[in-house]
Amino acid sequence: MDHPVARPEELRLLEALLFASAEPIDQATLAKRMPDGVDIKAALAQLQAEYAPRGVNLVRVANKWTFRTAGDLSWLMTRESTETRKLSRAAIEVLAIVAYHQPVTRAEIEEIRGVVTSKGTIDVLLETGWIRPRGRRKTPGRPLTFGTTDAFLSQFSLEALGDLPGLEELKGTGLLDSRLPTGFSVPSPSDDATLREDEEPLEPGDTLELLLAPAVEPEAEEPKTESETVAKVEAAEVGTAEAETTAEAETDLEAEVATEVDAAEPDAAEPDAGESDERIDHAGDDDGAEEKGE
Structure with missing residues (x-):
């Protein structure tokens, strides 16, 4: 009777270390935990081969080793959840306007609200499936018209759109000021669902991308002909010549003004040496007189 081959003890140790670790472990750290003389590289390769056909595989991530769920079984770990988010005040206002005034265009929504409506607000309502494009208004630009959907009625437990509260009901609940x-x-x-007289049906190519503003591409510069280039060079040369002429005229004008100023103001006469000496002497006499007076 054949006895099963005993499994190496180092494989059990590696399993325990890798399962207990919350993060991948590098080969050097594993080697420090193993008994002396164990070929850690060979042991990891053997353990990886053992786990290859199993639901959990030994993989190397960033030069570190860890156990991971087999790639072909990742769908078992996938979990779908619905995240509930509150609508913004702007989205609620737009939804109410569409519900009561449909079919309505974006421009009409903005006119009723008195503010510009962000495209993201309409996108959120389109994603929820509560509003939809109905058609196109027969006006310049052919803007899209919007209306509510059956999902809107289901969400708010309405049998028909006519079940929405009227003026008196809104007053009674305090949602409208009594002094209107x-x-x-x-x-x-x-x-x-029937289109109105001022609406046209959507075209086959109309999609939600129609709500996106088209990207403005820079206009390609037209190639200049040789005659245009020569004309521009000549214009530049003429401009340079005019600038030089203006500079020379300004220089001449400044020279003329300076000459006229010099002629209008006579040169101040320089004092003679004798006059200076006499002034000094008179000053000395005055000083002596003051001393005598004292």
Whole structure:
């Protein structure tokens, strides 16, 4: 009777170290934990071969060793979850306007709100599936018109769009101020899928990308002909010549002004040496007189 071959003890030690570690371990650290004389490289290769057909594989990540789930079984670890996020105030306002005023364009939404509507706000409502493009308005630019969907009714537990609260109900719940301007009214919402007279059907190529502003590409500079280049060079030379002429004229003008100033102001006469000496003598006499007075 054949006895099973005993498994090397170093493989059990490696298994224990790798399973207990929360992070991958490098080969040098494993070698320090193993008994003397163990070929750590050969042991890791053998352990890797043993785990290759199993649900858990021994892999090397960034020169470190760790156990990981087999790649072909990664789908078992995948978990889908739904994240609940609150709509922003702007998104709620846009949704309410679409629900009550549909079909409505983005420009009409902005006119009712009084502020510019961010494209991201409409994108969020499109992603939730609560609004949809209905058609195109028969006006210049053919803007998209928006309306609500069945998902909107399901989300808010409405049997039909006509079940939305009217003016009196909104007042009663405190959602509207009791002192409203004269003539204020809440439209009767309708989600009739039939296009209105001022709407055109969507074209086959219309997608949500139509909501994106097209990227503005820089206009390619047209190649200059030889005659245009020569004309520009000549214009540049003429401009340079005019600048030099202007500079020379300014220099001449400054010289003329300086000459006229010199002629208008006579040179101050230099004092004679004798006059200077006399002034000094008179000053000395004055000093002597003051001393005598004292």
